[in-house]
Amino acid sequence: MNGLWRHPELVLGVIRRWLPYPEYRELALDGDVALWEPTSLYGHLIATATDGAFSHSSGLVWLHDRLWSAGYEEHCNGHLAPLSAEVRRHSGRISVFRTVPPLDDHKRKHVARHLIGDLTGDYGWKNIRLLTLGQLVGLRWFTWVGPYRHWIRQQSLRGDSTICSQHIARSFQRGAGIQFVHKFDAAVSPNDLARSPLLTYLGTLTWQEALDNHVGVSPA
Numbered sequence: 167m168n169g170l171w172r173h174p175e176l177v178l179g180v181i182r183r184w185l186p187y188p189e190y191r192e193l194a195l196d197g198d199v200a201l202w203e204p205t206s207l208y209g210h211l212i213a214t215a216t217d218g219a220f221s222h223s224s225g226l227v228w229l230h231d232r233l234w235s236a237g238y239e240e241h242c243n244g245h246l247a248p249l250s251a252e253v254r255r256h257s258g259r260i261s262v263f264r265t266v267p268p269l270d271d272h273k274r275k276h277v278a279r280h281l282i283g284d285l286t287g288d289y290g291w292k293n294i295r296l297l298t299l300g301q302l303v304g305l306r307w308f309t310w311v312g313p314y315r316h317w318i319r320q321q322s323l324r325g326d327s328t329i330c331s332q333h334i335a336r337s338f339q340r341g342a343g344i345q346f347v348h349k350f351d352a353a354v355s356p357n358d359l360a361r362s363p364l365l366t367y368l369g370t371l372t373w374q375e376a377l378d379n380h381v382g383v384s385p386a
Contacts, residue, residue, distance in 0.1 A: 176219045176261060176367065177360045185369025187253045190262060194233055196278040197269055197342075198226040199334060199365060200249070201356050203259040208240075218357025223330045225281035225337060226262070236281040238330045244285030257373040263365040269342055277341035284328075284337060331356045 176182050202222035204210045209221035224237030226249060233249045253260060269277065328336070335351040338344040346362040347354055359365060 180367050183369050184372050187250060187371050187373055190371055191233060194226060196227050196274040199263045199359060200224045200226055200235055201261050201263060201360055216355035216357045218360055220356035220360055223334050223356040223359055225334055227278045227281050236285060238328055238333050253371045254373050258370060261370045262368045264368055266364055266366045273342040277337055280337035280341045284333065331359055334359060
C-alpha cells in the first residue's frame, strides 16, 4: 500500500485482512474502535515507541445516518470527521476493532455519548510526551518512579486535555465500565488497545482502489 512494505501481522497472531468500506458500513456499530497506522514520521515515532503497528485511535459513531470518527488529533483537538472521507484518504491504514463480548444497545449508546460529548478539550501534548518517554527502550524503568506515576495520574484526572487513546479508554470506562488495560488512562496507547483481550479485530478498511498486492510486499 502506498508503495510501502506492510507487515502482514498487525498484532501478534492477528493477520491483516482487507475489509471494503461499503461492506463494513453495513455491519458497523456505535462504539467500534478504529486504530490507525502512521502516515508521518511523527506517527512512526509513536508506533515505534509504543511497540506496535498503530499511532492513532478514534471511536466510531452513527450520527444522522452517517458514520463518523470521533477522536483527538494533534492540531485538531477533539473533532468529528466522516469515516468515509478518512478511508478515502487513508485506505488500507485504518483497522476496526469491536469489544468482546459485543456491548448491548444501552451500553453502546452511553459509550457513543461520551465519544462525542467528551470532545471538548485540547490535545494533550504533555500526555503524549510522557507516554512516549515511558515507553522508550532503556527508559521504561522510569514508569515505576514515583514522580512519573504522579504525573500520569494527574494527567488522567484532567478533563481539559487528552490524547486519542486516552479518549477511547475514558469513553468506554465511563459509558460501559470497561477497562481495556490496567493503566491510568493517560498512559494507554493505541497499541495497548490493539493488544487488549477485550477487543477483537474485524478488518482493515479499504476504499475503491484495487488492493491486489500481497500484504507485506512492496509493488515494483
